[in-house]
Amino acid sequence: MIRKIFLGLFLLVFPATLMHAQSVVAIQGGKVLTVTRGVIEKGTVLIEDGKITAVGGDVQVPAGARVVDARGKVVMPGMIDAGTRLGLVEIPEEQTTVDSTEYTEPVQPDLRVMDALNPRSELLRAARAEGITHALSTPAEGNLIAGQCAFIRLDGETVEQLVVKSPAALLINLGEASKQTYVKKDKPPTTRMGEIALVRQAFLKARHYRAEHEAFAKKQAEGKTEKGSKREEDWKDATPPARDLKMETLLDALEGKIPVVVRAQRVSDIETALRLAEEFGFKLVLARATAAWRLAEKLGAKKIPVIVGPIQEEPSRMESLDTRLDNAAILHRAGVSIAIQSDSDTDVRELPFAVEYAIAHGLPDDAALAAVTINPARFFGLDERLGSVEVGKQANLVILDGMPFYVKTHVVAAFINGKPVDLATHQTELYDFYKKKYGIE
Amino acid sequence: MTRASSLRLQILLAVICCFMVSRAVLAADESRPIAIRGATILTMTNGTIENGTVILRDGKIENVGKDIAVPADGEVIDAQGKFVTPGLVDPHSHIGVYSVPEVTAHDDGNEMTDPVTAQVRSEDAINTDDPEIARGVSGGVTTVQILPGSGNNVGGWATIVKLNGAQTVEEMKFPNAPPSMKWAWGENQKSVYRAKDKAPTTLMGEAAIVRQKLYDARNYTAKWKAWEEGDKKEAPPERDLQLESLAQVLDGKVRVNAHSYQVNHFEALFRISDEFGFQIASLHHALDAYMIAPEIARRKIGVVTFADLWGYKVEAWDAIPQNAYILWKQGVTVAFHTDNPVIGQRYYIAQAAFAVHYGLPDDVALQAVTINPARILGIDRWVGSIEPGKHADVVIWDGYPIELRSRAEKVFIDGQLVYTLDDGFLPWKGRPVGQFTR
Numbered sequence: 001m002i003r004k005i006f007l008g009l010f011l012l013v014f015p016a017t018l019m020h021a022q023s024v025v026a027i028q029g030g031k032v033l034t035v036t037r038g039v040i041e042k043g044t045v046l047i048e049d050g051k052i053t054a055v056g057g058d059v060q061v062p063a064g065a066r067v068v069d070a071r072g073k074v075v076m077p078g079m080i081d082a083g084t085r086l087g088l089v090e091i092p093e094e095q096t097t098v099d100s101t102e103y104t105e106p107v108q109p110d111l112r113v114m115d116a117l118n119p120r121s122e123l124l125r126a127a128r129a130e131g132i133t134h135a136l137s138t139p140a141e142g143n144l145i146a147g148q149c150a151f152i153r154l155d156g157e158t159v160e161q162l163v164v165k166s167p168a169a170l171l172i173n174l175g176e177a178s179k180q181t182y183v184k185k186d187k188p189p190t191t192r193m194g195e196i197a198l199v200r201q202a203f204l205k206a207r208h209y210r211a212e213h214e215a216f217a218k219k220q221a222e223g224k225t226e227k228g229s230k231r232e233e234d235w236k237d238a239t240p241p242a243r244d245l246k247m248e249t250l251l252d253a254l255e256g257k258i259p260v261v262v263r264a265q266r267v268s269d270i271e272t273a274l275r276l277a278e279e280f281g282f283k284l285v286l287a288r289a290t291a292a293w294r295l296a297e298k299l300g301a302k303k304i305p306v307i308v309g310p311i312q313e314e315p316s317r318m319e320s321l322d323t324r325l326d327n328a329a330i331l332h333r334a335g336v337s338i339a340i341q342s343d344s345d346t347d348v349r350e351l352p353f354a355v356e357y358a359i360a361h362g363l364p365d366d367a368a369l370a371a372v373t374i375n376p377a378r379f380f381g382l383d384e385r386l387g388s389v390e391v392g393k394q395a396n397l398v399i400l401d402g403m404p405f406y407v408k409t410h411v412v413a414a415f416i417n418g419k420p421v422d423l424a425t426h427q428t429e430l431y432d433f434y435k436k437k438y439g440i441e
Numbered sequence: 442m443t444r445a446s447s448l449r450l451q452i453l454l455a456v457i458c459c460f461m462v463s464r465a466v467l468a469a470d471e472s473r474p475i476a477i478r479g480a481t482i483l484t485m486t487n488g489t490i491e492n493g494t495v496i497l498r499d500g501k502i503e504n505v506g507k508d509i510a511v512p513a514d515g516e517v518i519d520a521q522g523k524f525v526t527p528g529l530v531d532p533h534s535h536i537g538v539y540s541v542p543e544v545t546a547h548d549d550g551n552e553m554t555d556p557v558t559a560q561v562r563s564e565d566a567i568n569t570d571d572p573e574i575a576r577g578v579s580g581g582v583t584t585v586q587i588l589p590g591s592g593n594n595v596g597g598w599a600t601i602v603k604l605n606g607a608q609t610v611e612e613m614k615f616p617n618a619p620p621s622m623k624w625a626w627g628e629n630q631k632s633v634y635r636a637k638d639k640a641p642t643t644l645m646g647e648a649a650i651v652r653q654k655l656y657d658a659r660n661y662t663a664k665w666k667a668w669e670e671g672d673k674k675e676a677p678p679e680r681d682l683q684l685e686s687l688a689q690v691l692d693g694k695v696r697v698n699a700h701s702y703q704v705n706h707f708e709a710l711f712r713i714s715d716e717f718g719f720q721i722a723s724l725h726h727a728l729d730a731y732m733i734a735p736e737i738a739r740r741k742i743g744v745v746t747f748a749d750l751w752g753y754k755v756e757a758w759d760a761i762p763q764n765a766y767i768l769w770k771q772g773v774t775v776a777f778h779t780d781n782p783v784i785g786q787r788y789y790i791a792q793a794a795f796a797v798h799y800g801l802p803d804d805v806a807l808q809a810v811t812i813n814p815a816r817i818l819g820i821d822r823w824v825g826s827i828e829p830g831k832h833a834d835v836v837i838w839d840g841y842p843i844e845l846r847s848r849a850e851k852v853f854i855d856g857q858l859v860y861t862l863d864d865g866f867l868p869w870k871g872r873p874v875g876q877f878t879r
Binding site for chain 1 (some may be wrong): 572576731732734750751753754755758761763766767771782788798843844845846877879
């Protein structure tokens with residue numbers, strides 16, 4: 001009888017302990033590139049409830065934990081692509097699948113990438129199969145104040161699951177593309193002068209909007225304090241100033257709640273971005289920044305973060321004639337904090353190769369690693385949550401069969417928020433089918 | 442003879458002697474052989490030679506091997522720890538017809554006024570100052586085929602050139618290269634002519650237009666033949682450059698490079714070439730070629746493809762990075778291309794690297810940017826491998842070329858040093874416009 005009770009008790013309790021232990025994943029014996037705390041040659045990373053709970057060379061693996069053997073492998077944080085159109089574009093040349101180009105007016109801070117994201121996009125699968133677990137998704141160039149970027153994880157059934165942070169930044173595009181759009185429509189801006197006049201006017205309008213709302217709030221507050229007075233009567237009937245979504249987003253930028261990513265290529269456009277940031281006091285993140293190497297010392301001194309890329313940029317425009325493969329390296333040497341973007345949709349998965357080019361032209365390996373992990377996380381205020389292998393952070397991890405940024409290195413497993421992700425893509429599925437059809441090994 | 446005049450004579454003689462000596466030295470310099478010594482030589486056709494030597498003389502590869510004596514008068518380049526490959530051959534580029542920057546003035550690649558423009562020639566549009574020439578060489582590319590664009594079903598004549606930095610197209614042209622023409626099938630032509638509300642707007646339209654033109658060319662040939670064989674009393678028929686060009690295709694004298702993506706494009710091309718009895722030399726882009734690899738192998742058609750470009754339009758949606766691998770396994774001759782400016786000319790080697798990442802063996806991937814494109818273009822007698830007698834188009838890499846961390850360090854074209862990592866593209870050194878090789 002007692003034995004029976006004991007057995008019953010055991011059966012009742014055991015599955016619970018087992019389940020708890022099984023929810024712990026131990027990635028064991030790999031070379032861990034923590035990014036922020038150096039390299040652990042034979043390290044173990046514990047994952048529990050989507051978070052990293054232990055990292056080190058002598059971590060005790062709880063009994064019953066699911067062990068992932070990473071001996072001979074490399075463990076690093078999932079890569080972050082600091083500039084993509086992931087989730088917004090499926091087939092770039094098929095307009096029905098493109099949601100990144102609301103080219104109907106040049107000042108659209110109210111547009112939200114989040115409202116157009118497609119969690120079922122094949123492009124997300126393609127990117128994460130190469131170790132990219134997160135990305136900034138932005139509107140396309142071609143509009144001046146283009147909208148609110150979303151920082152996304154490349155795994156989720158719903159938009160809500162996809163979005164890590166929205167808005168993560170406001171995007172402004174300076175230079176050729178924005179004016180080209182409106183030259184065709186015979187509307188401003190058709191010159192760089194026109195572009196900047198519109199940007200300045202928009203920010204000034206936002207300041208005025210704030211003043212209006214503050215004045216109303218003040219009146220409201222005063223009215224409240226004088227019960228029964230005429231002022232209270234006035235306040236009761238007063239109509240508050242209309243809400244303006246454009247202005248509210250610009251205010252978030254002016255108040256430093258979100259950074260402003262300014263895409264600029266040639267020297268003059270980068271200078272303009274610096275001038276605007278100084279005038280309005282917003283948090284500037286430069287992107288694309290083709291000619292940034294010419295202003296490296298200045299950017300370093302001002303501590304302006306720069307998102308470099310596409311690394312293999314061609315001198316295909318008048319504003320990109322200053323392109324060179326050591327842009328990232330020169331900026332890094334000048335003390336600029338850099339991130340790397342693919343600036344792409346279908347080619348996001350080639351980000352590691354682009355990083356390899358930056359390394360070939362002088363960017364140290366550790367700086368390159370930071371440029372696709374902790375640095376972009378910092379730029380968007382997410383470095384407390386992701387971007388490195390540290391206790392307490394989200395378990396966004398990639399296991400590789402060699403050191404990152406080598407052609408012959410492959411992703412063998414990836415975890416997003418502690419969940420193993422499927423590495424299959426539209427391509428691997430096709431390949432598997434035809435391999436079988438033609439009996440190819 | 443006075444003393445003074447004798448002195449003058451002596452000075453004159455001395456000057457002449459000096460001049461002659463210096464001329465002789467200069468002349469010797471020009472024909473002085475170059476010995477690249479100690480490198481790992483990836484020959485492409487005869488395997489890898491560790492610690493080997495290549496001798497370049499008079500613009501040709503004189504010798505290659507492990508224990509090759511360096512000629513007494515040879516200039517020695519120590520290439521210990523480096524890698525040597527033949528210059529890369531890009532079978533599909535628009536260098537010079539779509540120059541960078543891509544401003545409207547540089548738009549010379551597509552004569553989009555008629556879906557059949559067999560009469561136009563890329564050689565008439567090539568801008569020899571295109572910065573992509575210097576950039577290509579900085580990536581180890583020495584020979585490219587310059588094609589008209591894909592706006593038309595029959596785009597026009599191709600030109601094969603060396604990226605030697607010459608000022609004229611005439612000096613850049615690859616000597617004795619076989620005639621070659623651009624054809625194109627699929628979305629691009631439909632969208633070009635749909636915008637003009639003209640045919641073709643469907644794949645049916647594309648086939649009908651080309652088929653009719655080929656019949657016209659056949660009739661044209663017959664008309665001329667009748668006149669040639671007749672008494673020639675009447676005036677000869679009027680010459681028509683478009684039909685004359687197509688007639689050469691029907692004669693089997695032209696290598697047809699057919700831009701195409703999907704199986705239905707390939708089949709339409711096969712059907713038409715079977716009907717008119719000519720051979721398609723190569724399918725270009727051909728992202729879905731893997732789906733019918735055995736049929737392409739049976740027809741002995743080469744494939745020129747991207748290693749890893751995917752999804753930018755519907756006809757590219759089923760592209761897989763193992764396309765080249767499956768084709769190679771089925772016995773198809775596969776080459777990569779940049780389609781510059783789609784991919785920058787200097788990043789051609791990355792095509793081989795991407796393919797290796799997705800499983801293509803290293804040697805096959807390197808062949809796909811050297812000897813295979815040379816074979817597809819019919820210039821493999823001269824370039825594409827490190828073999829005695831071939832053009833001295835040679836690249837010294839500072840590391841294993843498949844790794845993108847490696848860079849071309851020195852590039853020779855026809856035996857001339859045209860690029861160094863430190864000094865950039867030498868033929869353009871000192872020009873006011875930058876060299877664009879950083």
